[in-house]
Amino acid sequence: MTQASAQDLRWLDAAVRYATSFLGTTGDNPCAAALLVAPHSQSLIARAVTARGGRPHPEALALASAGFDAAGSTLYVTLQPCHHWGRTPPCADAIVRSGVMRVVIGVADPDPRTAAAGVARLESAGVEVVIAEHAPSAALHAGHLRHRTNARPYVTAMLVVSPDDKIVSPTSGMARDWLDLQRSRSNAILIGAAAARCQNGPLAVALPGLQARTPLRIVLAGAEGVDRSLNLIGGFSGYRTAIIAESSVSVDAPVSVEVIRVKGALGRPNLAASLAALAEKGIQNLLVEPGTRLTAAMLQAGLVDCFGLITTSQAATDGPPASSSGKVAELIATAGLVQTERQSHGAETLSFFRRPA
Numbered sequence: 469m470t471q472a473s474a475q476d477l478r479w480l481d482a483a484v485r486y487a488t489s490f491l492g493t494t495g496d497n498p499c500a501a502a503l504l505v506a507p508h509s510q511s512l513i514a515r516a517v518t519a520r521g522g523r524p525h526p527e528a529l530a531l532a533s534a535g536f537d538a539a540g541s542t543l544y545v546t547l548q549p550c551h552h553w554g555r556t557p558p559c560a561d562a563i564v565r566s567g568v569m570r571v572v573i574g575v576a577d578p579d580p581r582t583a584a585a586g587v588a589r590l591e592s593a594g595v596e597v598v599i600a601e602h603a604p605s606a607a608l609h610a611g612h613l614r615h616r617t618n619a620r621p622y623v624t625a626m627l628v629v630s631p632d633d634k635i636v637s638p639t640s641g642m643a644r645d646w647l648d649l650q651r652s653r654s655n656a657i658l659i660g661a662a663a664a665r666c667q668n669g670p671l672a673v674a675l676p677g678l679q680a681r682t683p684l685r686i687v688l689a690g691a692e693g694v695d696r697s698l699n700l701i702g703g704f705s706g707y708r709t710a711i712i713a714e715s716s717v718s719v720d721a722p723v724s725v726e727v728i729r730v731k732g733a734l735g736r737p738n739l740a741a742s743l744a745a746l747a748e749k750g751i752q753n754l755l756v757e758p759g760t761r762l763t764a765a766m767l768q769a770g771l772v773d774c775f776g777l778i779t780t781s782q783a784a785t786d787g788p789p790a791s792s793s794g795k796v797a798e799l800i801a802t803a804g805l806v807q808t809e810r811q812s813h814g815a816e817t818l819s820f821f822r823r824p825a
């Protein structure tokens with residue numbers, strides 16, 4: 469297997485940028501991109517991302533759009549092409565039939581149905597294969613990789629805090645937009661029942677044009693149980709809701725709301741078991757919007773892969789504390805997450821802390 473060139477990495481960067489704006493639209497399938505490039509002229513022949521809902525895969529769409537022009541080209545894909553019959557035929561076979569001569573893969577797929585056999589299938593047909601171990605592709609597919617290797621979703625937690633470490637409502641423009649963008653890129657949003665009761669809002673994406681990307685909203689019920697008096701459960705919004713509840717607690721919800729029963733203790737579902745149940749339902753990217761206690765519980769259980777901390781400029785003095793167990797920045801550090809990104813807009817900052825690879 470050969471190495472990726474600087475030119476290869478630039479095409480993969482372009483593929484990742486293209487796919488990123490479709491995150492959250494591909495259901496239980498990874499949001500991947502495929503570019504077909506003419507090797508001599510370095511011109512783009514065709515491009516595609518995973519279709520809405522997850523199928524067809526981008527390789528199949530790009531090959532169909534290129535037709536005979538695919539022969540002799542290089543295919544750049546952010547994720548290794550599938551090699552198994554699922555609801556669509558194997559992409560590796562379609563690539564071989566198309567006459568593509570070289571495939572540059574951003575990140576290998578740990579799915580055992582695809583893993584080594586997919587590369588072997590391509591190489592045995594004379595197609596050159598490069599696995600670039602491209603960090604932006606791995607970041608794009610963090611949800612799929614976490615799902616396949618740990619049987620749980622990739623968990624991003626997001627919290628808006630004041631400089632004095634109090635939870636504040638993201639009413640202003642930028643904090644609201646940052647949160648909404650993350651919501652729109654997730655397969656589901658999870659909120660604790662206590663926070664859902666305090667806010668009693670729709671937990672929807674409000675960004676103009678992206679409202680339809682509001683994902684599944686999940687209420688994590690505690691010992692008190694939950695009922696349809698909560699807007700998220702009984703109100704009509706046009707968006708789906710599910711409830712995770714420990715087996716013994718009472719839940720009163722319309723039939724349109726899915727109730728996921730999970731083992732736990734003292735009426736609270738076990739958090740790891742809750743994530744495993746969501747993975748079984750195909751959820752790869754989960755956004756948690758925790759309150760005081762859920763922040764501490766998720767971080768202390770080692771279940772947060774990425775923490776997005778939005779800091780506002782004004783002290784809040786009377787708001788709830790960001791965490792029930794010390795300062796939130798210290799909890800994040802103790803959980804082994806390190807700062808990887810910082811954006812600021814006026815007085816507001818968004819810092820992402822991630823688990824090192």
Ligand SMILES: NC(=O)c1ccc[n+]([C@@H]2O[C@H](COP(=O)([O-])OP(=O)(O)OC[C@H]3O[C@@H](n4cnc5c(N)ncnc54)[C@H](OP(=O)(O)O)[C@@H]3O)[C@@H](O)[C@H]2O)c1
Nearest residue numbers: 636637660661662663666689690691736758759760761762
């Ligand atoms: N401004 C915002 O955007 C925002 C966002 C989130 C929260 N908040 C604020 O945060 C405050 C709520 O914080 P909170 O600490 O009461 O609620 P929380 O952190 O959101 O979550 C705790 C809730 O989850 C339940 N739960 C179920 N299983 C659990 C488990 N394994 N571990 C921990 N909790 C579990 C708890 O049940 P039990 O009751 O049985 O413990 C409780 O209802 C409110 O003031 C809210 O407005 C604000």
